[in-house]
Amino acid sequence: MTEAPDKIRALTWSAQRNIWSDAFGRLATRCLQIILVIIVATGLVFAMTQLSLVVIPVVLALIVASAIYPLLELMRRHGVPSILATWIALVAIIVILGLVVWLIVNAVQNQVDDLAKQATAGIRQLQDFAKDGPFHITDDQIQKGLDSAVDFVKSASFASGAFAGVSAAGSFVTGLALFVVVLFFFMKDGPKIWAFMERPFTGEQFERAQRIGEKTVSTFGGYIRGTATVALVDSVGIGIGLFALGVPLALPLSVIVFLSAFVPLVGATVAGILAALVALVANGLVPAIIVVIIVIVVNQLEGNFLQPVVMARSLSLHPLVVLIALTAGTIVGGIIGAVLAVPIAAVAWGIVTIWNGPDRPAEFARQKRLEPKM
Incomplete structure (x- = not known):
């Protein structure tokens, strides 16, 4: 008499297992995991925005x-x-x-x-x-x-x-x-x-925590030092042009160029446009056009020659990733978010690359096939 209920339970368990182990069940499980990760990430972002001070x-x-x-x-x-x-x-x-x-x-x-x-x-x-x-x-x-x-x-x-x-x-x-x-x-x-x-960790987890700490400090430090170098070149190059043209407030505008360069891709360009507007109002159309040309030339020289050398080790991110991180940071935290988004993204990727060892990235980040040559 007890065999029938046991068989029923076994069949029920087998059916439930089949439901979650087939292709659609695995897809549903993955979707639930993604939803939980999104909920946790949203909660963390919300908490950080509330405690932004x-x-x-x-x-x-x-x-x-x-x-x-x-x-x-x-x-x-x-x-x-x-x-x-x-x-x-x-x-x-x-x-x-x-x-x-x-x-x-x-x-x-x-x-x-x-x-x-x-x-x-x-x-x-x-x-x-x-x-x-x-x-x-x-x-x-x-x-x-x-x-x-x-x-x-x-x-x-x-x-x-x-x-x-x-x-x-x-x-x-x-x-x-x-x-x-x-x-x-x-x-x-x-x-x-x-x-x-690091005290709660032992063994392999302790070694991973040490690697994360070293990677975080080296990435943050390298990013700031590299960005400061690039920003200084932008500031000096554009500043010399402003002084030569007699644009008012050349020194403050040069400092603005330096500070805005910490916002990747767009910061120095926006500051250069501001300098061009000041030149347009104070000096006329021709000096403003010259300022625009100076900004374009300096940005092209910096972006094609200096930045790849200075930032190669500290910021191994594709420009598309930088742009997405910059946009997300701006939406979440405004100007400060735009400044912090890229170095935080660089640190996150750096941690992924040393997750299982100094030269062993996390499993999902390992190269599976040869990249096509451009």
Whole structure:
């Protein structure tokens, strides 16, 4: 009597096993796994966006500490105490940033009057071109546009935007303070912090954790140092052109070019367009066209000759991956997300390449066939 229920249960189990073991069952299982991964990833991204005031300074501090790590190790190997080396590096960073800000403010203050006069003349030229050129814009249309701008400034939307700007400034100061504190401890006790995080692992997992830590520091550091080199070349090249053409605010614009170059693919180009707009308003059409040509030439030289050499080891990503990461980072975190997305993607890929050993990537990332020659 007991054999029948046993046979029924066996048949039921066999049927269920067949349902999940056939081709469609394996597809359904994989889809469920993908859905769970997407849910977890979405939750992590949402949590990071809600805690951006903490996450962003910590990640930035980790990147800067990774970039400055070789200098710290050099000082320690020459007998400088760890705490003294940390303070020297931190003070040097603060002094350099303060000097850059002072140079920008001083340049703006010295040239603001001349820029205002040149901008006024340039705007008049643009108005004349708008009226007499192919667009045939009338004075009434121009005045309506100006009136709309004035009305917006007086509106509640502008006031709320100004209040939001004050709130953002407060968040920036808080994040900056947190960044400095975290950066100090990362530079001082970075290896100890990672060693503490490795305690739960043993054996092969411990070795993997060590490889991940070393790869993260080397990738972040190499990326920042390489990007800074490329950004410096862009800034100097475009800056020399701006000074030679007599474009106002050439120094601040050069600094903007340097900073924007940390956004791959588009940053330096956008900053160059801004410089061209300033040249158009202040100097006229021909200098603006020359600035555009300078930006194109500098970007082509940097992109085809310098960047492949400098960034080859630290950023082994296809331009399409860079573009996708840049877009996703911008959507999630705005400008800061755009800056952080590519180095984080580079670190993620670097971890994949050393997952099973120094030269043994994860199984799914191993090359299965020869790539076609281009």
